[in-house]
Amino acid sequence: MSGQPKPCDVAELSTLFLFEKLDADQLERLCREGRVEEFEPGPVYTEGEPATCFYVLLEGTVVLYRRVGADDVEITRSSQRGVYAGAFQAYLGDRAKAASYNGSMRVTEPSRFFVLPADTFAAVMRDWFPMAVHLLEGLFFGTKNTQQAINQRERLLALGSLSAGLTHELNNPAAAAVRATSALRERVAGMRHKLGAIAAGPYRRATLETLVELQERTAEQVAKAVPLSPLEASDREDALADWLDDHGIAGGWQLAPTFVQGGLDTDWLDQVAAAVDDQTLEGAIRWLNYTVETELLMNEIEDSTTRVSTLVGAAKQYSQLDRAPYQVVDVHELLDSTLLMLSGKIGSGTRVVKEYDRTLPRIPAYPGELNQVWTNLIDNAVAAMKENGGEGTLTVRTALDRDQALVEFRDTGPGVPAEIRGRIFDPFFTTKPVGEGTGLGLDISWRIVVNKHHGSLEVQSVPGDTRFQVRLPLTAAEPDTPSEES
Incomplete structure (x- = not known):
């Protein structure tokens, strides 16, 4: 819990790497419009709450995390003075859609923060660093628009292939x-x-x-x-x-x-x-x-x-034509329609094995987007096996994993090298030759599974046995509002 706000010390602010280049007037303004708050171990703010403040650590330890399904996944942990979190994109204005915190923060020991209201932070950024704000806006929205354009292009290429x-x-x-x-x-x-x-x-x-x-x-x-x-x-x-x-x-x-x-x-x-x-x-x-x-x-x-x-029925099932975007579905129907749609691309050299647990209950999901995940994972598996002469075995397995539905895609390709395994879900990262891959397939899949369905997407790989495992919750709260991330 937070205690009574305390006045800040200009000299202390000047020692933080974030503010060390500010002049005396700027530091005075920050102290005048901001405050120092102390927090006992526990939450500082929670994902989804209105993003009202920009927090800078003065002393203590912070943990940033996100909610994935029923679990809290830790993103980072730091005790470095000057690290910041909260409404740090407020200077972008309404276009950044940063009206709520996109993660949660807690402290593990008594900690002090310099706290600046989001509106004040946005104002001082625009007043003091107008050129930097324009550059950051260009970087933020340019990257976002580029990713959306390539995302759309990849979907069109996949549609053409299908x-x-x-x-x-x-x-x-x-x-x-x-x-x-x-x-x-x-x-x-x-x-x-x-x-x-x-x-x-x-x-x-x-x-x-x-x-x-x-x-x-x-x-x-x-x-x-x-x-x-x-x-x-x-x-x-x-x-x-x-x-x-x-x-x-x-x-x-x-x-x-x-x-x-x-x-x-x-x-x-x-x-x-x-x-x-x-x-x-x-x-x-x-x-x-x-x-x-x-x-x-x-x-x-x-x-x-x-x-x-x-x-035609498989095509309608795959595209979810004439169906609600969010519904309770049988994952096996989605998998079968995707395999049928991709049968020409899979080819006769790849043996497809289905290991379905038919007792798996129906799950709440966005089926059209899950089909996109299946498409990306199957396409990657087939491409990997082509490196072995175009022959191999693709095994699609479903199972009940505690309170989640497990969908696993296993291929007999050369595997994912350990040195790049941690980067394969990063946007624009690809191992394919120039012009053959955008590096967004796995990134899109990760965001659909994790951000939109609150599940998880993991990879386990050794030569001859690569497994992409998708875990989806069996139950869900109200469906998320469709977002650009998905």
Whole structure:
């Protein structure tokens, strides 16, 4: 707690490195408009409170810390006379958005501070150091604007890469659906022609009814067909081709693969032969062959369009289109949509292993921004493994870690050297060649996880085993107001 304010000593202020170049009039003004306060061990100010004062340590020990989730994370600790904290950006005015303390400060022993009201500090800075204020404003806002511009550029580059990957992924099933539709049109036309020939032929009514029943059963059999191994399929094709040749049906080797793909065998052909006479058997077989082909083509169209629908759904999940920015989500859905969106970039040389703890509860989060974190971490892991020839294993693991959800990305790349491990989350730090990385991916990820979700982002690395671990709280208070930091 703070005691009664005490007058300050001009001579004492002049010994601080912060004020040693001030003249007598300036020191007198500081003493006149400021004060000295003593604090017992405990908090001096708390993160989020209005930033009303600028504090300069005269004696004692200060600890600066920030709230991360349920924990207080110490940022720095010092006993050096003259160190300062509090509203030290007040001279920037309202544009600095420094209306509240961006951290907390406490003292660990009885301590004395020179305390200057924020408004007074802003006034003396503008009066005494107008050029310095302009330079600091330029540095502060210039750096901030640069970071925002590069941040936006990196997001656009990521969007372009994802769009290219999504287009590639959509092209394959879409092209397959177009091909299957064209082939289906031909088969349906052939079926109509064959049906007309059967109707004009010498078929009894009972025979036609049997053929129609066989057609229905054939369609049902195709829907239930079990995939065969190449060897099993080859053996069955040979048996069917022999059966067709034995019954005088030309080109049996062309019909047999379709019947095998539809899950049909010689027992089924025997049922067809028993339903019609020898003169009409070939026509009935070819008509039923059209039935199998049309069913297989419709299955292919269904599979292709389902794939397209799945990709579109994943894109909506990834972008969180038409969804609230803050919601309770299943992290596995977010991870799956991101992996699907990045599948083209991951490539066939990287094996993806999912180790999901499905008992993990849903968590409150900004899902669109968490997807950006997953994207950055997966992209870095894939890039690292490319250094090993483009092959490796990416393991995505989820688990419950006490009162937090753990999401871990593990790759088999060369690892992060110990000498740079402490800098990888710094803005603009990158190990990629010039033009290939902005150095903001991990910085953005850290700010999204730590600042916005009150979680943590850590790295553990040895050659062949690098793990980025994201921990997110299972519960949260009211959602934070979106900020430029996130």
